[in-house]
Amino acid sequence: MSQQLTVIGTGVIGNGWIARALANGWDVVAFDPAEGAEARTRAFVANAWHALEKDxxxxxxxxxxxxxxxxxxEAVAGADLIQENVPERLSLKQEILAAVDAAADARVVIGSSTSGFKPSDLQRDCTAAPGRVIVAHPFNPVYLLPLVELVGGNATQATHIEQARTLYQSLDMRPLVVRREIEGHIADRLMEALWREALHLVNDGVATTEEIDAAVVYGCGLRWSLMGTFLTFHLAGGEQGMRHMLEQFGPALKLPWTKLEAPELSDELIDRVVEGCEHQAAGRPVAELDRRRDDFLVELLALTRKYWPEAEGLEGRI
Known part of the structure; x- marks a missing residue:
């Protein structure tokens, strides 16, 4: 019997969930009161479908x-999984999630795609079955990238997380259960740190947006796609691994290399970043860049899947 994903809110992330579920043989029901929402969603899915077919x-x-x-x-009726994707305003999410919680079968998991809010805050106004309201944070493009961070709140039981893990795995995702709730979860906190430093480098005239992207694409990004941060540094220590790396390079952590806090988002900085990105885009529309990115990711995923089995021993955490 087919499964149904209900998607509330159909922006870029909501549409990404829709494309992923359709590509995995699910039925999808969507709700978005914005004018033209359905047409935009169907155009989005059509643009993504060529990459999904290749995959x-x-x-x-x-x-x-x-x-x-x-x-x-009507949208939540018959759902096996519900995914909320409304804009990142806490009061709005609380309002929508409370309405979904009141309307949906109490056994159905409700995942929020929030990139920053904690699930206990999202559960606050839910009275029917608040424990099943969790964070299920994906990454763009959702229809290709497999990671989803699962975070439970104060009312969440282990059974809710296990139920969610099974559902997202059936969408061909790799659930990462976050041990305790924290703003920004895991991956976005890491990306935010890199983003802050990148803005400082542009603001201080050290590098352009293109040069910074090149540093990631041709350097650390290639290694991160397989090993991530810690295992990459473990190899940097040679035969003695991480212990030697920390002994040798640990003192550098005390040096004032990084800025830590974000620079002021001045008009001048905004102009530099926008002009740099437009130069990199070279007049190509976003849809064309999306397809180029998707084609690359399909080939990269095919390669990394050959090596991912090494990580299968993490007790089902990922």
Whole structure:
């Protein structure tokens, strides 16, 4: 029997969830009261579908298994999993999640795509079954990148997380259970640190946006796609591994290399960043850049899947 994903809010992330679920043979029901939402979603899915076909589609996967509903109550009916993707305003998310919690079957997991809010705050106004309201934070493009961070709140039980883990795995995702709730979860806190430093380098005239991106693309980014941060540094220590690396390079952590705090987002900095990105885009529309990125990711995923089994022993954490 087919499973149903209900998506509340169809921006870039919501549409990404829709494309992923359709590509995995799920039925998808969406709700978004914004004018033109359905047309934008169908155009988004059509643009993503070529990459999904290259990555491989199971039998039954079809973009035609998407329906839009005129009300939230109708959208959550029959859902096996609900994903909320409204804009990042806490009061709005609390309002929408409370309405979803009141309308949906109490056994259904409700995941929020929030990149920063803690699940206990999201659960605050939910009265029906608040424990099943969790953070399920994906990464763009959701239809290709497999990581989803799962975070439970004060009302969440281990059974809720295990239920969510199983559901997201059936969407061909790699759930990472965050041990305790914290603003920004794990991955976004790491990306935010790099982003702050990148803005300082632009602001101080050290490098352009293109040069900074090149430093990541041709250097650390290649290693991170397989090993991440810690294992990469473990290898930097040679035969003695991380212990030697920390003994040798640890003192550098005391040096004032990084800025830690974000620079003031002045008009001048904004102009530098925007002009740099427009130069890199070279007049190509975002849809074209999306396709170039997707084609690359499909090939990269095919390569990394050959090596990922080494990480399968993490007790199901990822």
């Amino acid at each position: 491989g589609l199971p039998a039954g996967a079809s973009a035609d298994r998407l329906r839009f509903m005129p009300s939230l109550e």
